[in-house]
Amino acid sequence: MNKNRLEAFSDGVLAIIITIMILEIKVPQGEDFIDLFPLFPKFISYVLSFIYVGIYWNNHHHLLQGLTKVNGKILWANLHLLFWLSLIPVSTGWLGEHYFAKAPVTLYGIILFMSAIAFLILQNVILSSEGKKSLLAKAVGNDSKGRISQSLYLIAIVVSFFNEWISILIYFVVAIIWLIPDTRIEKILLEKEEK
Amino acid sequence: MNKNRLEAFSDGVLAIIITIMILEIKVPQGEDFIDLFPLFPKFISYVLSFIYVGIYWNNHHHLLQGLTKVNGKILWANLHLLFWLSLIPVSTGWLGEHYFAKAPVTLYGIILFMSAIAFLILQNVILSSEGKKSLLAKAVGNDSKGRISQSLYLIAIVVSFFNEWISILIYFVVAIIWLIPDTRIEKILLEKEEK
């Protein structure tokens, strides 16, 4: 089995997920700049979700690089991840439609949390297939970023019942955590390559 | 002729089919959790169809692995399969919109049945091109899973005129049949590889 189609199919689904979110931003009725104002919360939630899907694509890209052989479990763990990510657009639309009301913020957190769990499952299925001594196992390490994100999502879900703005802040913080120190993993992979 | 574009195009179409189904789940009007309740049947039918398209992608992936040369017949048998699968989203939408009423359940069964027949045709066209002694012919074997599914779809279609819930149960049963014992085929392919 080759992993090319697994990557191609995942890329296709992720490309569609990241792009159909824009369909939630409807063309404004009026023709003045002021008509763009009601779109602002939708735009912010679009930016947030675009970054998240980008992060998942990025991490998926890294994870599958270490993959050498595909099996049925991996195919289904991958589809399971894509399932949760496919719920991001509708959740984003709800978030943007209701100016970040409580319930949409909670739901958004639940979907981010489930996506994170699905990614963890995919990672574990691949690791158990590749072996603990594989290059991938070393690159993943103790996966502190993953565990911190999962904890923060849980906190954000609970907090959203009291103050939705703190939850949104947490979602942005998690996004920033993933955006910044990507270089560390690249260094490890680079060092391995050089040896 | 190479099979890369056949795979790429099929992956693209399948990725879009699996993703546009989410567009049937409209952003709820209200902003409370209770507003998510009417979406529940839509969500269940989305899950069911997501699994089915996933199964087809999976089986398509396996089938085309054994393919060595592409011809016009294969291209059209493949497009024929994609045609029936492309009807799954609208059928899923109808199923979810009407709380699993009788007619949508029947139609859903008809489309699953036609997709299964289209897959069978593609399989036969590929087998007749590859030859009966090919690796693929051995891997497919007597295709008992395929024939059981087709029979169950037919039963579900008939049953849907009397009790739609039994039909829905059958659709889930068929999905589970395909989800579980994928490992058997992999073993055969693996054994072949080792020889």
Next chain:
Amino acid sequence: MNKNRLEAFSDGVLAIIITIMILEIKVPQGEDFIDLFPLFPKFISYVLSFIYVGIYWNNHHHLLQGLTKVNGKILWANLHLLFWLSLIPVSTGWLGEHYFAKAPVTLYGIILFMSAIAFLILQNVILSSEGKKSLLAKAVGNDSKGRISQSLYLIAIVVSFFNEWISILIYFVVAIIWLIPDTRIEKILLEKEEK
């Protein structure tokens, strides 16, 4: 320059065109089989357009196989073809919405004609780049099928002002012309290969 991305991008656009047409078939309001009846003209026009996009993907696949080097002209001739094909979904929607009224039938013919011309331009640009003695030039030959189709589209456009049903019949006839004798070209390519 490599042709992989040209193929990948074209496959992506064609896959989306063939799939978003299904979005024109809206989920029926009622829950009985009788509610599917108004969808019938839409379904027929969907089938027709699905076959046409399938034919274009098929021919595009064949044409690009003979391509050895990509240049700017080819990229733009290819985008020009994709532009006309991208108008098929909205034209199909109009055709299905109005039970095959005169104007939608004419427009559909115009778009099929322009797509055929765009394909011809792409073919000529590629032929002039590859040279008259190339394998592709021999495979294309005098392109009688192409010229017959273009003539039939023109006839159908004119006829549509008097009787739209004859035009629709012509569209189906052209589709069947392309569906049937694909094997002839394959034979020529196969003979070349054997030499």
Next chain:
Amino acid sequence: MNKNRLEAFSDGVLAIIITIMILEIKVPQGEDFIDLFPLFPKFISYVLSFIYVGIYWNNHHHLLQGLTKVNGKILWANLHLLFWLSLIPVSTGWLGEHYFAKAPVTLYGIILFMSAIAFLILQNVILSSEGKKSLLAKAVGNDSKGRISQSLYLIAIVVSFFNEWISILIYFVVAIIWLIPDTRIEKILLEKEEK
């Protein structure tokens, strides 16, 4: 790291962006040719945006050909470009819906300008990764076309407050600038190849 998935994902997103714009052109209500008239501004803005996305795909194709190694910065600079390009469909829809009113024309210019800046950032990130003596650095040269476009977008944005038609003219002029002299870069690359 390989650049195949970067290209595949970008191709997917660009293919979807260029195709979902057609969804803004709704099927006309009536069944006569006169019902197509109100679609005319939408059609013109669709043509303009189709050309722009085509240009970006074309330039992206060229830029990534010179790329030899992918890193995290490049992935995110690429996603940043895709983000701005993903706003073209909704902006195009607004432009077409309001017969080229002032505010939509300004917004369209802003999004084209931001896309151009995002492309410049991607180009710089790739150049700083590849080195100033790389083949790419020579091919890009002083990037006069890029700088002229950015200036013209800025002028068009300012002008749109006074006369939107001049701005639209400028958008078409920039598109034509990119369409015509693509051959120059190809020549340089060809000369390099021959050496």
